[in-house]
Amino acid sequence: MMEKEKLFGKTLEELTEIAISNGLPKFTGKQLAEWMYQKGAASFEEMTNISKKGRSVLEANYEVGTRQHLKVQTSADGTKKYLFPSAEGHFIESAYIPENNRNTLCISSQVGCKMGCLFCATGKQGFQANLTAGEIVNQVVSLPERENLTNLVFMGMGEPLDNPENLLKALEILTSDWGVGMSPRRITVSTIGILPAMKDFLDKSSCHFALSIHTPFEEERRRLMPIENVYPLPEVMDLIKQYDWSHQRRISFEYIMFKGINDTRRHVNELVRILHGLRCRINLMRFHPVPATPLEGSDEETLEDFKNTLNAKGITATIRASRGLDIDAACGLLSTKELLKEREKDY
Amino acid sequence: MNQPDIELTPTTVTANREIAKGVYVISYPREDVFVPGQVVAVALSPTDVPRIYSIASGMQEEDISILFDVKPEGTLTPKLARLKPGDTLYVSKPYGSFYGKAEPAYWIAAGTGIAPFVSMFRSGLGKNKTLIHGSRTLEGFFFQNEFLPAMGEHYVRCCSKEKGDGVYEGRLTKYLEEMEHLPDDRKYYLCGSAEMVVDVRDLLVEKGISFNNIIAEIYF
Numbered sequence: 190m191m192e193k194e195k196l197f198g199k200t201l202e203e204l205t206e207i208a209i210s211n212g213l214p215k216f217t218g219k220q221l222a223e224w225m226y227q228k229g230a231a232s233f234e235e236m237t238n239i240s241k242k243g244r245s246v247l248e249a250n251y252e253v254g255t256r257q258h259l260k261v262q263t264s265a266d267g268t269k270k271y272l273f274p275s276a277e278g279h280f281i282e283s284a285y286i287p288e289n290n291r292n293t294l295c296i297s298s299q300v301g302c303k304m305g306c307l308f309c310a311t312g313k314q315g316f317q318a319n320l321t322a323g324e325i326v327n328q329v330v331s332l333p334e335r336e337n338l339t340n341l342v343f344m345g346m347g348e349p350l351d352n353p354e355n356l357l358k359a360l361e362i363l364t365s366d367w368g369v370g371m372s373p374r375r376i377t378v379s380t381i382g383i384l385p386a387m388k389d390f391l392d393k394s395s396c397h398f399a400l401s402i403h404t405p406f407e408e409e410r411r412r413l414m415p416i417e418n419v420y421p422l423p424e425v426m427d428l429i430k431q432y433d434w435s436h437q438r439r440i441s442f443e444y445i446m447f448k449g450i451n452d453t454r455r456h457v458n459e460l461v462r463i464l465h466g467l468r469c470r471i472n473l474m475r476f477h478p479v480p481a482t483p484l485e486g487s488d489e490e491t492l493e494d495f496k497n498t499l500n501a502k503g504i505t506a507t508i509r510a511s512r513g514l515d516i517d518a519a520c521g522l523l524s525t526k527e528l529l530k531e532r533e534k535d536y
Numbered sequence: 537m538n539q540p541d542i543e544l545t546p547t548t549v550t551a552n553r554e555i556a557k558g559v560y561v562i563s564y565p566r567e568d569v570f571v572p573g574q575v576v577a578v579a580l581s582p583t584d585v586p587r588i589y590s591i592a593s594g595m596q597e598e599d600i601s602i603l604f605d606v607k608p609e610g611t612l613t614p615k616l617a618r619l620k621p622g623d624t625l626y627v628s629k630p631y632g633s634f635y636g637k638a639e640p641a642y643w644i645a646a647g648t649g650i651a652p653f654v655s656m657f658r659s660g661l662g663k664n665k666t667l668i669h670g671s672r673t674l675e676g677f678f679f680q681n682e683f684l685p686a687m688g689e690h691y692v693r694c695c696s697k698e699k700g701d702g703v704y705e706g707r708l709t710k711y712l713e714e715m716e717h718l719p720d721d722r723k724y725y726l727c728g729s730a731e732m733v734v735d736v737r738d739l740l741v742e743k744g745i746s747f748n749n750i751i752a753e754i755y756f
């Protein structure tokens with residue numbers, strides 16, 4: 190039996206076109222959007238303000254297409270890691286991080302990742318697929334704690350700007366009044382800096398932006414993150430500085446602290462130099478060890494000293510709490526490598 | 537020279553040769569100086585999202601050449617394969633920092649990842665190098681007719697699916713695993729898919745190579 194087309198993940202415009210092409214009133218498009226994105230309906234049967242005939246027509250040709258999580262692990266600190274299915278038998282993970290004054294969901298944009306950053310577990314599984322806009326939004330809408338969700342970060346599996354079309358479509362659904370209705374100020378997209386897509390994102394979206402910088406020195410960054418060969422940091426910074434960060438949209442920099450590598454005074458000074466004039470913050474992060482990775486995290490004293498020195502030099506710096514470490518949900522640890530089917534190497 | 541100029545300008549194709557089934561070398565006049573190992577962005581129109589390719593020709597050659605394989609589901613490569621001499625192509629200036637250098641080093645590539653090493657080799661940087669090239673089939677050892685006579689035993693072909701004379705039987709990671717000693721005072725340049733780069737990098741680290749000596753270019 191041929192798989193039915195999924196409606197979850199379509200924009201209002203697309204849903205309206207589908208309604209019209211199936212002989213339904215134009216406003217059915219908006220009804221579909223509200224049911225799927227706001228009320229979390231998983232079937233047309235639930236959509237009681239659409240006529241029975243309309244629901245039959247939709248049922249015959251389409252499915253809603255949301256997916257519930259398959260597994261949840263709960264950390265001692267309250268963080269939850271969800272396993273969701275995606276197309277073609279793949280899987281992705283998301284992490285729900287409850288705090289006193291906010292609850293954040295860290296979502297994935299790809300199955301695996303191509304970027305090969307030295308310190309990230311997701312990179313170790315290679316790249317399997319881009320998530321569709323629907324699969325991205327599904328992580329939010331299908332979250333059991335959805336009602337309590339305040340913030341969303343694209344810091345899970347994958348490089349969001351390596352999947353730009355689906356990312357932008359997902360953001361449209363997430364932030365539109367007809368969609369999930371989140372404020373863009375509650376959403377942060379994090380990237381290692383894929384320049385052309387980055388420009389497009391910054392032009393089109395008002396969500397917050399985070400750059401995974403991890404060192405201010407190009408040669409060092411090249412060793413940690415091969416992307417530096419193609420989109421070097423000075424060019425990424427040049428682009429960033431073309432945008433206005435003085436109003437509602439914020440920029441932050443992510444910086445994992447590696448012992449003896451990027452945790453020196455020299456690094457502080459260079460960070461201060463390249464971030465000069467930019468209204469931003471740096472989130473310092475503990476390194477969460479990944480198997481077969483020759484890196485160690487800086488000790489707590491070094492982390493504190495680094496933070497304090499940056500702050501003293503006028504760069505707002507905070508140390509991000511490591512959440513969900515006991516369930517491999519902390520930064521850099523999401524991976525569905527073990528669930529990959531036996532597959533041939535591509536070399 | 538290290539600036540990614542994503543502005544695309546038109547150029548004229550001078551040659552487009554199929555060197556193996558579904559694998560092409562397309563060339564256009566060289567207008568800019570480049571460092572072997574650098575890349576160019578390529579598209580069929582100035583407003584298309586370009587794809588990035590390593591330059592696969594020497595610094596002194598009249599044309600810049602790039603190596604690509606056709607992805608049937610792709611939007612660019614099937615059309616790229618059909619271009620003929622005289623057709624228009626949109627290209628960026630060369631950029632990137634995966635630089636070839638004169639120091640002794642290992643070059644490790646899989647499939648079309650051989651491209652930057654072709655550029656380095658043709659630019660005279662092959663003398664003190666060991667090149668390890670991995671391919672699933674014997675047909676995939678592109679440019680072997682250039683590497684073999686010049687590099688001899690310092691050019692190692694690893695074939696994971698077919699047997700051939702003078703060709704190591706097995707994946708290049710297996711070859712590396714079996715090497716008793718890998719010098720840790722050399723640089724290791726890797727180029728290929730993310731999967732290959734991550735696997736090889738992990739293996740090199742396990743064998744005691746400092747990650748500071750591993751320079752990777754991932755084809756994404």
